[in-house]
Amino acid sequence: MKKFISLALASVMVVVMAAGCSSSKEPAETNKTETEGEGEGTEGKVYNVCNLVNGNLGDKSFFDSAESGLQELQDAGRITHTTIEMGGSTEDQAKWQSYLEEVSASGEYDVIICGTYQMPDYLKNVAEMYPDQKYIIYDDTTYQMDNVVNLSYKQNDLGYLVGVFAGSLTTDTSFANINEDNVIGFVGGVDSPVINDFLYGYILGAQSVNPDVKVDTRYVGNYIDPAKGKELAESMINDNKCDIVWGVAGNSGNGAAEAAQETGKAYFIGVDSDQEQTLSTELAAITLTSGLKNVGQSLVWVFDELDAGNEYWGQHVTLGINEGGVGIVTDKNFTTTPQAVQDAVNKAIEEVSSGAVTVPSAIGDESGAVEQLRESVKP
Numbered sequence: 001m002k003k004f005i006s007l008a009l010a011s012v013m014v015v016v017m018a019a020g021c022s023s024s025k026e027p028a029e030t031n032k033t034e035t036e037g038e039g040e041g042t043e044g045k046v047y048n049v050c051n052l053v054n055g056n057l058g059d060k061s062f063f064d065s066a067e068s069g070l071q072e073l074q075d076a077g078r079i080t081h082t083t084i085e086m087g088g089s090t091e092d093q094a095k096w097q098s099y100l101e102e103v104s105a106s107g108e109y110d111v112i113i114c115g116t117y118q119m120p121d122y123l124k125n126v127a128e129m130y131p132d133q134k135y136i137i138y139d140d141t142t143y144q145m146d147n148v149v150n151l152s153y154k155q156n157d158l159g160y161l162v163g164v165f166a167g168s169l170t171t172d173t174s175f176a177n178i179n180e181d182n183v184i185g186f187v188g189g190v191d192s193p194v195i196n197d198f199l200y201g202y203i204l205g206a207q208s209v210n211p212d213v214k215v216d217t218r219y220v221g222n223y224i225d226p227a228k229g230k231e232l233a234e235s236m237i238n239d240n241k242c243d244i245v246w247g248v249a250g251n252s253g254n255g256a257a258e259a260a261q262e263t264g265k266a267y268f269i270g271v272d273s274d275q276e277q278t279l280s281t282e283l284a285a286i287t288l289t290s291g292l293k294n295v296g297q298s299l300v301w302v303f304d305e306l307d308a309g310n311e312y313w314g315q316h317v318t319l320g321i322n323e324g325g326v327g328i329v330t331d332k333n334f335t336t337t338p339q340a341v342q343d344a345v346n347k348a349i350e351e352v353s354s355g356a357v358t359v360p361s362a363i364g365d366e367s368g369a370v371e372q373l374r375e376s377v378k379p
Helices: 002-011 062-075 096-106 120-129 155-169 193-209 226-240 251-263 281-285 295-307 332-336 339-354 369-376
Strands: 012-015 047-053 079-085 111-115 134-138 148-153 183-188 214-219 244-248 267-271 287-293 315-319 326-328
Touching: 047 062, 047 096, 062 079, 062 111, 062 295, 096 111, 096 120, 120 134, 134 295, 148 295, 155 193, 155 244, 155 267, 155 287, 155 326, 155 339, 183 193, 183 226, 183 251, 193 214, 193 244, 193 339, 193 369, 214 226, 226 244, 226 251, 244 251, 244 287, 251 267, 251 281, 281 287, 287 332, 326 339, 332 339
Parallel strands: 047 079, 047 111, 111 134, 134 148, 148 315, 183 214, 183 244, 244 267, 267 287
Antiparallel strands: 012 079, 287 326
């Protein structure tokens, strides 16, 4: 591991704690491509885990959510883990497969974790080289390999809930900073199926309560450029009179929060984690809710399942509202919004959870439906 340590020294956070155990939870129902496997159970086993971040912690969103779940497991004595921040620049990306190869070759880890749409090709190459090594990739279903669990999330459902919130609130001009133009915004990281899955639900949810709503959609092109996210959101707010902007772009999306706060004309909606709790005091004040993609809890779920004897290697597992995989924040600043808005969101939660409302997905859709919808609601 000397080569690996020298390569990663500047970006490795190693966390080790004494072994312990905790009782497993009942496994949740999942929407997956194959029947779950059943083993003898491993309750009491302490797993050694490596978390490879294809970016950096501190995004106050996606990667931080994953890390929080692993920290929860470690605090419970169920794992020890090493987190390696690989960086997100073009130069950094050239090294991602090397990181995967090094940690896999070491034989030190029971499970190696990575995530997002950027990692599947690298993981496929390495997972085929090390068939006995177990891997989890979150937020991706590109490949199906015998030694990999693919976790995905119904971000279309959470997008629908956020859309209901934004579409309802933007009609109530009695609420401070809400104007009469009926335009909401969406700052995405990249124009990809996963990000557009959020968008698909967002537009449809907004339209369900506000048929005439307009949605200004723009993409940063990455997840690590808050200055660009701020620039796009400022244009939305100043040029097209957006009064609510949803940032679905990792750290880039946090720039949209800065634009909303500094212009004093709009509100921000967070993503992946409860960003009202993680942003600065000034930015938290204008963050009314967050769409939750509970990456961290999904990782906890996998280890709960392993402890219960349920294995998902070689399978795709999709987690929704009922499984705790996605949701929306309904406390703190959310409770300051008009009661009619809160009622609309709570009704939407019930409808999606019960199946009364089925939200289409951009994942695997080759009809161009989401692109057509996006164009049709431009301001």
